[in-house]
Amino acid sequence: xVVKFVPHEKAIRDALSGLLFRDVEIAQGEPVVHSATELxxxxxxVDDRTATxxxxxxxxxxxxxxxxxxxxxxxxxxxxxxxxxxxxxSVKENFDEVLNVLASLFNAxxxxxxRLYQTFGLKELPPNDLIAISRTLGRRSDLKVTVAxxxxxxxxxxxx
Amino acid sequence: MKILIADDSKVMRQxxxxxxxxxxxxxxxxxxxxxxxxxxxxVVAEAPxxxxxxxxxxxxxxxxxxxxxxxxxxxxxxxxVTSEGSPEMRxxxxxxxxxxxxxxxxxxxxxxxxxxxxxx
Numbered sequence: 001x002v003v004k005f006v007p008h009e010k011a012i013r014d015a016l017s018g019l020l021f022r023d024v025e026i027a028q029g030e031p032v033v034h035s036a037t038e039l040x041x042x043x044x045x046v047d048d049r050t051a052t053x054x055x056x057x058x059x060x061x062x063x064x065x066x067x068x069x070x071x072x073x074x075x076x077x078x079x080x081x082x083x084x085x086x087x088x089x090s091v092k093e094n095f096d097e098v099l100n101v102l103a104s105l106f107n108a109x110x111x112x113x114x115r116l117y118q119t120f121g122l123k124e125l126p127p128n129d130l131i132a133i134s135r136t137l138g139r140r141s142d143l144k145v146t147v148a149x150x151x152x153x154x155x156x157x158x159x160x
Numbered sequence: 161m162k163i164l165i166a167d168d169s170k171v172m173r174q175x176x177x178x179x180x181x182x183x184x185x186x187x188x189x190x191x192x193x194x195x196x197x198x199x200x201x202x203v204v205a206e207a208p209x210x211x212x213x214x215x216x217x218x219x220x221x222x223x224x225x226x227x228x229x230x231x232x233x234x235x236x237x238x239x240x241v242t243s244e245g246s247p248e249m250r251x252x253x254x255x256x257x258x259x260x261x262x263x264x265x266x267x268x269x270x271x272x273x274x275x276x277x278x279x280x
Contacts, residue, residue, distance in 0.1 A: 018265035022177070071171045090171075097169045101264045104243045113246055115216070 003053045003114060005160050006141045007105035012157070020069040021102055022148045029144030032057040032156040033134055039085055039122040041092075043099040045106060046117040052160040053114045054106055055133050056099060062145055062153025063087060065143060067095030071074060075150050083124070092121055105157075133160050161279070162189040164208040166199035166225065167241070174210055176223075176241055183271035185279075194197045196220025200228055203236055210279070211271055212262075215242035215249065226256045241266065 009026050016023040034040035034057050041063040045054040056121050058066070061082055068078035071094040087095065096119050106114040120126040126134075139159040146152040163180070173192050180188070191206050193199035197219040198231045203211060211229075213222040220228070226238050238258050242249075245263030253261050260274040 018267055019175075021175075046166075055233045071174065093169070094171045097171050100169070101172075101243050104245065104264060107246060109247075115244075 002047075003106050003111055005108070005111070006139055006157060006159055008158060009141065009143065011105055012102075012141070012143065012155075015102060015105055016066070016098075016145065016147075019064060019098055020147060021041065022069060022150075024148065025146040027144045027146075029142050029154045029156075031135075031140070031142045032059045032062075032154045034120065034126055034131065036125065038158055041095060041099070041122060042120040042126045042130060042134065043096075043102070043116055044120075045103055045114045046127070047112045048112055052117075052130070053112065053134065055130055055158045056102060057134050057156045057158070058095070058099075059154040060085065061151060062155050063095045064091060064124065064148035065147045065153055066098050066145075067091035067093075067148050069147050070094045070098055101134055109121045134158055161210065162191060162206065162208040164193060164199060164202055164206065164211045165213075166193040166196060166211065166217065166222065167214040168195050169214075172214065174228065179266065179268055179271050183268040185271070185275060196222060196225035196228075199225050199275045203229060203234060204232075208236060210275075211236055211238045212241050213238065215240055215244045223252060223256060226253070226258060230257050239274060239278070 013026045034042045039060045041058045047053045064078040064081040070138040100116045103116045141157045143155045194216040215222040239260040241262045243264040259278045
């Protein structure tokens with residue numbers, strides 16, 4: 001059983017603003033592809049048979065801003081992470097929790113049960129099959145996400 | 161009142177605490193537990209008035225925690241705060257004696273709706 005619908009942009013915005021306790025704006029954006037040159041966080045979501053159901057990829061600014069905002073870490077902490085091209089352990093852990101809760105976006109009535117299975121940090125390249133999914137053309141949403149008080153990053157949601 | 165928050169994510173325990181405050185439940189004594197096993201021990205030792213528990217946690221899940229408490233004759237008021245909000249899980253939570261299930265991501269209003277009904 002596969003996830004049939006890409007989560008609606010409004011659902012993504014509501015989930016993020018609820019989690020981060022601040023306004024979040026969403027607009028169409030460019031796809032994020034986790035690579036050796038583009039640092040990103042990749043989250044893999046699986047169904048009850050542990051088959052990949054969806055992949056979410058967040059670029060470095062999105063990972064840093066959302067990971068800082070959820071933990072009430074000041075904007076400067078996120079900007080330092082972007083400049084250093086590295087997330088502190090707490091920002092990484094926080095952003096992993098954001099990705100964990102985003103599993104709820106896929107769990108609608110009549111849809112398979114989906115949960116976060118694994119995340120790949122900025123410098124941990126995901127395996128090729130996941131990269132391939134992240135490059136799929138259909139069934140995806142590529143967003144520019146602006147976290148009020150922090151800044152903008154990019155987020156791609158791709159169904160397997 | 162003493163409220164025990166069980167979640168393996170530190171930031172989520174902070175968020176639950178913050179949301180409680182925003183929902184108007186201020187000034188309560190908060191106890192944190194990092195998983196179901198830790199929560200079981202702290203419920204026994206600290207006798208909280210309410211447990212707010214995640215579902216998926218290492219060592220002992222939230223539903224195992226609830227079943228273990230009820231099996232030990234402990235009737236502490238218990239609710240789930242979890243990203244697992246499927247109808248099956250709600251049914252299972254209720255069957256084990258949970259008072260409510262708040263789905264993540266949640267709002268202060270969701271906390272008020274759930275807690276006003278059980279905190280008298």
